[in-house]
Amino acid sequence: MPKRPSSCRSAGSRAVRRGLSLGGWVAVATTAVVIGSSLTAYGAYYDIYGNISQETVDTDSWDRPTKVEGALNIMIIGSDVRSGDNAQYGGQIEGERPDTLLIAHISPSYDGAVLVNLPRDSIVDMPSCEPNGDRPGMEAHRGMINSAMNYGGVQCQWKVVEQLTGIHIDHFVSVDFTGFKEMVDAIGGVEMCIPEPVDDPKAQLTLEAGLQTLNGEQALGYMRSRYGQGDGSDLSRIDRQQVFLGAMLRKVMSGEIMSSPSSIYSFLGSVTDSITVDDQFTVDKMTDIAIQMREVDMGNIRFITVPNGAHPDDPNRVAWTQPDADQLFQAIANDTEIVEDKPEEGDGGDEKEEAAPTVDPSQVSVEVLNGTDTSGLAGTVGAALQEKGFVLAGTGNPQGPIPGQTTVYYGPGMEEHANTVAAQLKKAVVAENPALGTTVQLVISADWDGLKGEPSSSGDVLDSIEAKTAEESESAC
Known part of the structure; x- marks a missing residue:
């Protein structure tokens, strides 16, 4: 022992894993x-x-x-x-x-x-x-x-x-x-x-x-x-x-x-x-x-x-x-360069081929809820979606039951908005929730595997560590 109006969007973050105060x-x-x-x-x-x-x-x-x-x-x-x-x-x-x-x-x-x-x-x-x-x-x-x-x-x-x-x-x-x-x-x-x-x-x-x-x-x-x-x-x-x-x-x-x-x-x-x-x-x-x-x-x-x-x-x-x-x-x-793994063109893995989203991300308001034990995941995912152009309505934790699969919920008339969010995710299902308004809701579950274009959690660490450049960090509204 010791001796004793959220129309703003940020060009935000693809922060690796989690971290504490980087600070100014x-x-x-x-x-x-x-x-x-x-x-x-x-x-x-x-x-x-x-x-x-x-x-x-x-x-x-x-x-x-x-x-x-x-x-x-x-x-x-x-x-x-x-x-x-x-x-x-x-x-x-x-x-x-x-x-x-x-x-x-x-x-x-x-x-x-x-x-x-x-x-x-x-x-x-x-x-x-x-x-x-x-x-x-x-x-x-x-x-x-x-x-x-x-x-x-x-x-x-x-x-x-x-x-x-x-x-x-x-x-x-x-x-x-x-x-x-x-x-x-x-x-x-x-x-x-x-x-x-x-x-x-x-x-x-x-x-x-x-x-x-x-x-x-x-x-x-x-x-x-x-x-x-x-x-x-x-x-x-x-x-x-x-x-x-x-x-x-x-x-x-x-x-x-x-x-x-x-x-x-x-x-x-x-x-x-x-x-x-x-x-x-x-x-x-x-x-x-x-x-x-x-x-x-x-x-x-x-x-x-x-x-x-x-x-x-x-x-x-x-x-x-x-x-x-x-x-x-x-x-x-060892002064080894750390590079981000990017999938080769045409390499979709096991992902199903999907039609291009019909709604521009800038028109999609999304709330991100973290249903896993990984602290801070909602903030990280929300910032990554902001970077892709989505409007982040908020982050937090689910108040009710957590779905078995990562799910994008939508209200009446907002299915295409939900599909636009789901199209960015490696694993996700889309489901209607009549209680929701114009903001879709992403609930992250235990099967979470990240956003498309990002390495899977099972990959080699030098490929899986995402690095955010200063250019990517530049803020915008």
Whole structure:
């Protein structure tokens, strides 16, 4: 034990499996790293770099995974420390646990980048950590992955991530609440499509439905909001966060901002007080990253969540799905490109040949209900249907009996609308429910096998892990 009007649609998510808070932290840290050293050309970055906090990490104190030459792995931490300016977001709390924890992998082999989210509520076997400063350290035990930060600081969190994943971590970047908010304001806000009105007092967020530009305060609330959107699960929140991240990355890396020294300077200068890096993450190394990232197509930046499911001992916690998780980690550690399996043309498998749907998806309002034990599945499927052009009316769980097969229910006169939804699914039946109005209802049952064009759950993990690109994440109404 330790020592102690929904006419909006989003170009949304095909998020892999499930995940917890990806958050705006990825956007904060990644975009800062990507464009930061661009300022060296203007002789200004050294001034800004001097304002960034640095922390010494003794990586020689544990056995480390082998590094692949040229590949770069950065541990990104979205800090939930709530002192100083951050205390307003939930009160002052002693200690610090990452709100978000992920690995950004930049590959020289395929001119791409992969961001792997490690769910913060993952229950894992953690190694021991020695005391570090005012941190007490911890004995080897089974616990939540993000608790390592509280027991042994960044050094302990770094060790835990390396030893659990087998991925050599080169550097870390940590950002807090205030930094994210100010960064969004520095780029003039981020345009998002909000499908339904949002009222979430816990996240200090109230938004009308529709296309709108979120300022820093609104964006922070949007990233933290859980109970005011979707099915209320932390697992569905990642879909919205990834959409926001894609929109933010595209804006930051647009010609307007990147071509203006003053814009870049303002962008980074607004958040340097909220960023911490390891003391080996020098200007020269950041410059190397910036040079690498300039060659990366935005369509080749991918977001992946470690395959996971509800923990058998606690449905509110996460267990990594094996061997899928280890195979993913091995691919990252070896700098192997992760590609999405796409069926060959004409390969329909056992699916019956169907007539083309007669109703455009933009005219179909669909509610997605999750009748399985897979937490967050309704949000994931709903976001995937949004991406295909459907209007998502809501997500949740069935209130009555669950059908034996995944079923699309429809009200009077809406059969063709239901057929249009069913045509997107690998397994589904269509049935009438006279109590329904103009919104069709998809009830996901135990036989769920995904949407057409997506790999089956029984496929190899490197084929079955879907990767969402920044381009796919761009929001639209």
